[in-house]
């Protein structure tokens with residue numbers, strides 16, 4: 001069975017490790033190429049965009065792909081949309097492997113917003129110290145609120161960091177411990193945390209730290225998912241893959 005796995009997430013890496021030893025699955029893992037030095041996976045992989053729906057469609061045909069797993073990040077909207085369109089056009093089975101969103105507890109001080117622009121507005125007019133963990137591409141929106149001091153944490157150094165007048169950059173890759181997050185937020189005198197509702201355990205401790213310190217959180221909720229079967233457990237996606245094996 002020839003499979004394309006759209007990756008760039010922990011979930012994709014876990015799935016790939018599970019199918020690496022299977023002779024009956026010939027899978028390719030696809031990265032967008034955003035991370036400067038991704039860890040090489042134990043299966044064949046490719047790096048870079050396909051060239052929109054048309055490029056992806058051509059790739060799927062040329063590689064005689066039987067099914068596609070969209071294991072991209074919940075905020076990778078464009079890739080998911082392209083996968084849904086190409087698979088629909090070709091009549092190919094497509095399933096999503098995703099992680100559950102973070103859920104608010106009664107001790108949280110969350111403000112939920114729909115997008116980055118709304119997060120900027122929710123910060124308000126008064127200057128605050130903001131812990132910004134929205135990824136490199138999300139930073140640009142915060143140039144509209146130069147009154148705040150930004151503690152920015154990204155995996156790779158962002159090209160656009162200079163657009164934030166007052167900032168301190170932390171380049172680090174999770175997982176982060178609760179102790180680390182509490183120390184960071186307390187020492188930097190963080191007043192508000194801004195994050196996407198990515199879910200997962202690697203970066204979850206910042207929410208627990210904000211809860212412990214009584215810090216406000218502005219949380220950007222997930223965009224609506226594509227209407228395709230979605231699974232949170234790797235076991236379930238493996239069952240789905242087996243059920244969509246082409247008949248010989």
Ligand SMILES: NC(=O)c1ccc[n+]([C@@H]2O[C@H](COP(=O)([O-])OP(=O)(O)OC[C@H]3O[C@@H](n4cnc5c(N)ncnc54)[C@H](OP(=O)(O)O)[C@@H]3O)[C@@H](O)[C@H]2O)c1
Pocket residue numbers: 006007008009030031032033034047048049050051052053055056071072073075076077078079080082135196
């Ligand atoms: N967005 C996040 O917060 C976030 C966080 C962690 C990891 N990631 C990962 O980083 C990658 C890029 O995220 P994004 O939000 O920039 O995506 P996006 O906005 O949905 O995608 C933009 C374009 O990047 C290319 N692309 C995205 N994912 C790809 C993949 N796995 N393989 C090949 N091409 C891909 C596609 O280009 P073409 O149209 O040319 O095919 C797509 O149209 C994704 O793989 C995602 O899983 C994203």
